[in-house]
Amino acid sequence: MAGLFDEVTETLFANKTVLEEEYEPDTILEREDEIEEYKDALKDVLFGRNPSNVMLYGKAGVGKTAVTTYVLDELQQATREREQADTLYVHRHNCNDDTVFSAVRALVNQLLPEDEKQFPKKGLSTADAREELYAQLERVGGTHLVVLDEIDHLAEADDLLYELPRARANGHLDAARIGVIGISNNYTFRNQLSSKVKDTLREEEISFSTYDATELRTILYDRAEKALVDDGYTDGAVGKAAALAAQDTGSARQAIDLLRKGGEIAEREDAATIEDDHIDRAREEVKRGRLRDKIADQSLHARHVLEAVAHIEHNGDTPVRTKDVMKTYQRIADERGDDPLTTLKSIQNHLSDLQMLGFLIRHEVNKGQSGGYYYTHELDMEPDVVFEACNELDKEDAV
Template sequence: MKTPFRDRVELFANKDVLKDHYEPEEIRERDEEIDQYANALQDVVDGWEPDNVFVYGKTGVGKTAVTRYMMDALEYEADDRDGVDSVTSVEVNCHHHPSSYQAAIALVNELRGDTDSDPLTTGLSTSDVLNALFDEIEAREGTVLIVLDEIDNLDDDDMLLYQLPRAKTNGNIEDSQVAVVGISNDYTFRNDLSPKVQDTLCEREIKFPPYDANELVTILDDRAERALSSGVLTGGVIPQCAALAARDRGSARQAIDLLRESVNVAIEDERETVTEDDVETAVRRVERGRIKDSIKDLTTHGQYVLLAVTQTAIADDTPVRAKELYEVYADIAAEYASDPLSQRSVHDHLNDLSMLGFLRQHDRNYGRGGGQFFEYELDVDATMVQEAIADADDATV
């Protein structure tokens, strides 16, 4: 049988090294942040109660990778030192568990993963779920670090962030210690917490800046050495991938995606070397994929708001104020038989879209006469947005 598949082109030695799930054994270009993390967690190996830690930075700057590295290092150090209680770290992504209740159930089930206990399911009261979580923490008889990735997605209340740091004070645990490690790409996340939670957390903050081009070259050199066959890259490929990613968002993930997709372009053309022209082709592919994946994660009305800005941009009417954009958004919502949200909710969506990199936000201040307000414009390709929204599962617009 004749099939459409090509013979394997030996440009990749290990393609998985360039995939999202790959975790390097050594973290590159984050020595300062690792030192800050070590200082924040030093109390654990010294036998004291741990501090809560919040980690901030844009997508792709190493927050989660460094956190996992530090959790592994901390567990190893605790095992290796005499007189130090055991350390257990458990991670839950709040994007998949966006309420305190759901996140608490997920934490219980992660902690029960290596035991014979049955997994917890929904249907229990909030107090029962919290008691189950405290029981699992107490059973460890050591230090438990609760890692909440994408913590800014906890959208209902502050219950978990209030209860966990106060667990020992309230008598919920006695023989264990617990701390929260929150990871967020929203630098203003803490401001949205209630005053009582802010006072309870008393956290240490670690901020991850975007990578610069030189740092991304170091990261890409290391990945290319492991992922690619010798001699397949022409000299300018890695510097070009690094420069493009640094100029855009400073994301290592983006730089690695560009490198991988550049190699794919060469393979599809049945060539044995990767050139800078391949990088140029890869740029649009990677951007289209990023936009498509990110739009899938938006709510239906988040997509409507983004489409409203897109249509306004195509009409060459941006930057645009939120109140002017609202009419366009309301028309789109009505077109798809959906009641529009309030203007305040649309404003919140605009802020979220700016944080996610879809929009560019401008702060305008025209004094007493003109007032102060924000204007928004598209920061990605309009055609790509339209195509991605059209393909999204939960909005056929």
Template sequence: MGLFGDLDDTIYQDKDVLKEDYQPDEILEREAEIEEYKHALSDAVFGRTPDNVFLFGKAGVGKTAVTNYVLTELQAEVDQRDTADDVHISRVNCNNESVYSIVRTLINNLIPPSGDRFPAKGPSKADAFERLYREMERVGGTHFFVFDEIDHLSDPDSLLYEFPRARANGYLEDARVGIIGISNNYTFRNTLSSKVKSTLMEQEISFSTYDATELSTILEHRAERAFVDGACDPSAIQACAAFAAKDDGSARQAIDLLLGAGDNAEKNGDDLVTADHVEAIHESVSRGQLKDKIADQTMHCQLVLEALALHQRDTGDTARTKQVMNRYQSVARDHNVDPLTTLESIRGHLDDLNMLGFLLRTEENRGQGGGRSYRWEVDMDIETVIDVRESIDSTPT
């Protein structure tokens, strides 16, 4: 018998249901958000320019899953209507990308397989936009550009100002465009220029975190498909939902916990996944989730978080914004990164981290006429944050 000859798939019937790339055919606990989405895109069914849509919410709360579901349903409806324009969907993750590289990706998504790829270097950004508009006109129909992690783009203004004005400026005649932006950062819109905000006129859809009851519903649906009958005890689902709801309300975390518990049961030769298996792997899964959450932030945001964690470890106290800035600049130089130099930029990153649930902020009373001042505190295990940052920094790129 070979090395793997003794393996027997005992508790899973479709393990892929618990993997991150699984796209469910039914979206649970997001009916209101789906209805808002449907209304925003409905003009595309009638050959009109759809609204631009921006989705905000923490990671793991269904933004991407709902987007994929709604666009798939829209595509199916348009295909059945003779009077509707064709719909073309391009998805781009903006993390560590420039506006030029994103436009290049959009161009190459439209160029037929036999055509020449748009080059990575050489043409200007204006040349890239011009080529994109030509390809859009050639293809025709309505183009949905889905920009995931749009808040990570270095210059979102130049991208988001361009597309809504393309028809008015004569760049497009037959083709139409709808922008879908996805962001974990609720404050992203505040970073855009006033002219971009007025041009976009987008519909905003906010995704709240899931509570334990909602997470239990989602997990029950997945467990029915992932495990053989009787292999997943309700206590396991309740434990996964409770841990995830207490942490950050992420369905992804809850599902990862269930997958980890299933693997733990299978490794031990158990034929029933229970709360004990969830308890056994909770810490390691949570640590992996934290690493992913931190790694999803921009480099300067990570360095601000690391600086505050180091300050708290060394002083045992919370920090004022100026103290965070001083430590951040030292940390940035240690990592061979040119530090930000304004207190406002550091305060912006602290506000973002607070909004995302990494930090706690308390207002400090500075007396009559003292103005408003805040103290900042990492809202998670400090040593874990420092260790995670060290592991991210040491990971080969």
């Protein structure tokens, strides 16, 4: 009896991992200026001096994390070869929906010896966690760079960004030095920090612009050459993937996803080469997948608010005012068995965040003295995408 996979003998992909999100390229393309800025910001580490604090800003998929990984790997290698430099340790933590306590706890647990018990999740304060962090940094010694990804999602980030850079000046550290590298998609994050934190950080800022079509073509040709078989793609397909991504988000991640998905569609149709048409169809599949991922990143109540707007949009009743969104939101929360938020302000905050993230379109309405001033909202995507994503996430939450 023939096996299910017996007919699968060839593939367009020579090394598909090159097109996956976790792939780390040996060479970073089209980010020479940002790498040079990074190098200048961190060069004091080579001489045993206190590292500068660095903040990176830019949309998702524009190379912030890849450049950080590349620069810090190079810096660690350089410190091993320089007598003046202390041993360099790099600690990474993603701050999405995190508290200061859990972030500090994660850093402590990275530093603890393998045979030592992990720092507890409950029963101790943020001050206790911070004291343990300083103790572990002193035990290890050397220079430490703390990379905080999605730092704009960290609750009460002021506290951490005020304390860590001042640890040595305040006498908490002597044998160790510490610097903070923050990575944010939100260009206005610094404006949200208190003046004392800004004065303490004195950080170097590196801004990552979106890629244009020419830059994305350079990146895609490099990936295609490594990931696909000879003659497995056309110049037109690479150009179209680059152009579509440049027009949409300017994200290398999106361009690479389009090429990967185009290859998968071509394989399903037994095509020997990825053509323009495969990229066109890949665009819709990638768009829906990325929107689902973005929805999954939102908090439970933000998803309920988004779903409420989607239902109102589906019924043809948008743009809609906040008070009407709240009624539908509370019904959805009740149906899901979740305690709904009870203030109009909380719904306004979620709508504002969803608009900033690109889920919603917000309109200003000014009816003068008689009607007042207010906002209305409508969905900036197809309602079905929201329904499908929320239903899938509800099933996952129920498991």
